[in-house]
Amino acid sequence: MRNDKNLLKCLLMFFSFSILASAQNKTAKITVKNNLDFARKEVVSIKGKSLFNIVLGKKTADLRIKNEGTAAYVVLQWADNNQDGKLDELLFLADVPAKGKTKYTIVFDKSIPLPESAVTAYSRFVPERTDDYAWENDKVAFRTYGPDAQERVEKKLPEGTLTSGIDLWLKRTDKPIINKWYAENTKSPGYYHIDHGEGYDPYQVGLSRGTGGIGIWEANSLSVSQNFVGYKTITAGPLRTVFELYYAPWTYYEVNETKRISLDIGSNFSKFEILYKSNRPLPNLATGIALHDNKGEVKINKKEGWFRYAEKMDGVFLGEGIVTNPKIVADAFTDVPETKGGSNLLVVTHPKDNKLVYYAGFAWQKSGQVEDAVDWDTLLQKQAKLLANPLKLTIKGN
Numbered sequence: 001m002r003n004d005k006n007l008l009k010c011l012l013m014f015f016s017f018s019i020l021a022s023a024q025n026k027t028a029k030i031t032v033k034n035n036l037d038f039a040r041k042e043v044v045s046i047k048g049k050s051l052f053n054i055v056l057g058k059k060t061a062d063l064r065i066k067n068e069g070t071a072a073y074v075v076l077q078w079a080d081n082n083q084d085g086k087l088d089e090l091l092f093l094a095d096v097p098a099k100g101k102t103k104y105t106i107v108f109d110k111s112i113p114l115p116e117s118a119v120t121a122y123s124r125f126v127p128e129r130t131d132d133y134a135w136e137n138d139k140v141a142f143r144t145y146g147p148d149a150q151e152r153v154e155k156k157l158p159e160g161t162l163t164s165g166i167d168l169w170l171k172r173t174d175k176p177i178i179n180k181w182y183a184e185n186t187k188s189p190g191y192y193h194i195d196h197g198e199g200y201d202p203y204q205v206g207l208s209r210g211t212g213g214i215g216i217w218e219a220n221s222l223s224v225s226q227n228f229v230g231y232k233t234i235t236a237g238p239l240r241t242v243f244e245l246y247y248a249p250w251t252y253y254e255v256n257e258t259k260r261i262s263l264d265i266g267s268n269f270s271k272f273e274i275l276y277k278s279n280r281p282l283p284n285l286a287t288g289i290a291l292h293d294n295k296g297e298v299k300i301n302k303k304e305g306w307f308r309y310a311e312k313m314d315g316v317f318l319g320e321g322i323v324t325n326p327k328i329v330a331d332a333f334t335d336v337p338e339t340k341g342g343s344n345l346l347v348v349t350h351p352k353d354n355k356l357v358y359y360a361g362f363a364w365q366k367s368g369q370v371e372d373a374v375d376w377d378t379l380l381q382k383q384a385k386l387l388a389n390p391l392k393l394t395i396k397g398n
Helices: 002-025 046-056 147-154 176-188 374-388
Strands: 028-033 040-047 063-067 076-079 089-098 101-108 122-126 132-136 141-145 165-172 211-218 221-223 229-233 240-250 253-264 270-276 287-290 297-301 306-313 316-324 329-335 344-349 354-362 391-398
Touching: 002 270, 028 089, 028 316, 040 046, 040 391, 046 329, 063 076, 063 089, 089 101, 122 176, 122 229, 122 270, 132 165, 132 176, 132 240, 132 253, 165 354, 211 316, 211 354, 221 329, 240 391, 270 287, 287 306, 287 316, 287 354, 297 329, 297 374, 306 344, 306 374, 316 344, 316 374, 344 354, 354 374
Parallel strands: none
Antiparallel strands: 028 101, 028 391, 040 089, 063 101, 076 089, 122 132, 132 141, 141 165, 211 221, 211 287, 229 240, 240 253, 253 270, 270 354, 287 344, 297 306, 306 316, 316 354, 329 344
16 A cells, blocks of 8 residues: 555656646747738737746746747836736737738747847836826826925925826937936926927926826816825836826715826827726716817817827927727817816716726827827827727747
8 A cells, every 4th residue: 555655656746747847848839910901019918827828837037039030039028017926917019010910939048138128118206306207118208296296386385286187298219318307407407398309398287187187077177186195116117117196085076096007118108097986976087188278279089089189389299199998988078167277178988897098198290200280190090990909919839
């Protein structure tokens, strides 16, 4: 009997070792398919069961992904989205032709150098300028404001800002500018309000929603939150930056709001995921775009789910826009109250499951990305198509 037990134990150990060895030798093939009639270069992800099956029994630090068409290895980013110490997602930049496919191979070989990205997505809390939170990629940059900036307004101190709207930084370089501009502003206050060759910040949020702030539309009036009261940086890049902003309960509905914001390299649009709880059912959630002096042009396309404002800022074209699922849109219109600086293009939605998702962004003529409103409309139409037709990943093990 004892010998039988020892034999069974040996067989189980051998069987377990065989499974592990097989897993360690396993690679995988990825096919990324594009159904649209234009080429796409986007950040895609592997997560869940597919990721678990690939990395089981292996060192994630050894993982590499090769584009079979070019034989080049691609930039990777691991993400721990809930910050529990476990990797949830593997990101890489897919390059797929129009109406076509690109094939990739996953290998585990630490001798292959990991490529670095020439451009990056990035975000951070900025205590040196009161308490902004700022984020950027190679196309665009944004910021919004925290409790110290609000307290400065309430106490009538300098450098104060009271708004939950989203500010735009107009950059015309694909290099990072957040750290540089804030550092220079510390030495020379007002530095980033002047274009030194990389862009500048002429955008005024004021009482408006900036580009992508939210509110509740009721009785012909927009109720909004104040500055964020807390934040969490989830990942700073290089392919995607993700962070969360937390807001104190606001309005009669006692809305507890979390903004989860992400930005990928190569995109003009930040993704906003508004997660909320409230003591009473909300009539709606609205997101908006500042109309500034109301001299620009509004375009509303409820059928495709995109909404934009086209204006001149310091004599140069600037296009701002919001893109979302048209099925959740209840209405869209301009709101021009008597209070100066509070005009918005509003998109009123009926979100589901206490979550609202939309994309908000811009393009500036001096960046070389657009020349006019026609170009900006084309980018918005393209973004709407991207959301409706995500790239499709197929993963097969070898």
